[in-house]
Amino acid sequence: MIAITGANGNLGKATIGFLLKKIKPEQIVAIVRDPKKMDDLKDSGIQIRIADYDDLDSLNEALNGVEKLLQISAISIGEQGVKEEANVVKAARQQGVQHIVYTGAVKPKADAHFMATQQCLATESAILDSGIPHTFFGNSLYMETIPIFIGEALDHGTIYYPAGNGAVSFVSRVDIAEALSNVISSQGHENKRYEITGSKAYTFKEVALILTTERKITVSYVNIPNVVLAEELDKFQIPDDQIGWQLSLADSIKANEFSYVDGTLEDLLKRKPVELKDYLRNL
Numbered sequence: 362m363i364a365i366t367g368a369n370g371n372l373g374k375a376t377i378g379f380l381l382k383k384i385k386p387e388q389i390v391a392i393v394r395d396p397k398k399m400d401d402l403k404d405s406g407i408q409i410r411i412a413d414y415d416d417l418d419s420l421n422e423a424l425n426g427v428e429k430l431l432q433i434s435a436i437s438i439g440e441q442g443v444k445e446e447a448n449v450v451k452a453a454r455q456q457g458v459q460h461i462v463y464t465g466a467v468k469p470k471a472d473a474h475f476m477a478t479q480q481c482l483a484t485e486s487a488i489l490d491s492g493i494p495h496t497f498f499g500n501s502l503y504m505e506t507i508p509i510f511i512g513e514a515l516d517h518g519t520i521y522y523p524a525g526n527g528a529v530s531f532v533s534r535v536d537i538a539e540a541l542s543n544v545i546s547s548q549g550h551e552n553k554r555y556e557i558t559g560s561k562a563y564t565f566k567e568v569a570l571i572l573t574t575e576r577k578i579t580v581s582y583v584n585i586p587n588v589v590l591a592e593e594l595d596k597f598q599i600p601d602d603q604i605g606w607q608l609s610l611a612d613s614i615k616a617n618e619f620s621y622v623d624g625t626l627e628d629l630l631k632r633k634p635v636e637l638k639d640y641l642r643n644l
């Protein structure tokens with residue numbers, strides 16, 4: 362049996378969609394907190410089990426009989442996020458899971474600016490310590506996050522974001538899901554690390570240029586100071602720790618922590634990954 366955590370999220374559900382074309386539904390275990398969020402798949406034949414990353418017992422129950430686990434990184438940040446992801450690894454070890462495929466960050470460095478990268482590294486280290494054979498997906502930023510960065514630029518023509526000249530090898534989340542489904546439904550991926558990126562890294566100025574060409578409206582990029590972003594987020598009553606997390610992401614982009622480009626995704630998909638211009642044209 363193959364289990365997927367975060368199964369009702371964007372990446373988890375898309376991966377299940379691809380998996381259903383490759384293996385029998387009864388071999389798929391979707392692990393979620395709220396089964397109502399799986400209503401669209403309730404008649405698909407997959408097993409839906411309930412667990413919370415914060416509850417080790419529930420994870421142990423959900424992973425009973427599971428051979429392969431796709432562990433999708435958590436949403437919680439800081440120590441809580443590290444603890445939740447460690448719980449998943451602990452339960453996997455206790456239940457004798459034989460292979461963990463974990464989705465983390467591209468080329469993670471111990472001194473990375475981005476707080477989530479630090480969390481992913483902690484989980485990778487817990488998986489290595491567990492002795493369970495692993496496959497690490499080092500994901501670059503999803504193309505699907507671009508609307509968050511560009512805000513209302515398609516209306517007023519300006520992207521305001523503190524990314525400097527940092528470039529990002531944006532990658533389609535749907536492509537990642539398909540690649541994950543290929544990996545977890547086949548053999549030969551144990552103890553490998555795959556850096557999962559788009560085929561080119563783009564600065565925010567280049568993103569603005571592509572939008573201008575593809576959307577026929579003039580878009581420009583303005584690099585704002587971090588404090589301006591922090592003030593904007595504060596206006597929406599975003600908690601301080603979330604603001605710190607957002608600023609760490611901006612700093613990481615500025616420092617080119619997401620600019621690495623790798624051809625592995627094309628190998629895993631056996632086709633060209635989605636191009637940024639095609640994504641932006643249809644945004």
Ligand SMILES: NC(=O)c1ccc[n+]([C@@H]2O[C@H](COP(=O)([O-])OP(=O)(O)OC[C@H]3O[C@@H](n4cnc5c(N)ncnc54)[C@H](OP(=O)(O)O)[C@@H]3O)[C@@H](O)[C@H]2O)c1
Pocket residue numbers: 366367368369370371372373393394395398412413414415433434435436437445500501502503506
């Ligand atoms: N590379 C990138 O650009 C990027 C961008 C965003 C996120 N990420 C990371 O990639 C992961 C997958 O992305 P996504 O787009 O699929 O995110 P998503 O749609 O927000 O899905 C996150 C999933 O995690 C589940 N979850 C959260 N806390 C949980 C808990 N305590 N116990 C059990 N399940 C829990 C959520 O369940 P509920 O519906 O019950 O909350 C949901 O199914 C994210 O979780 C995040 O770590 C990466």
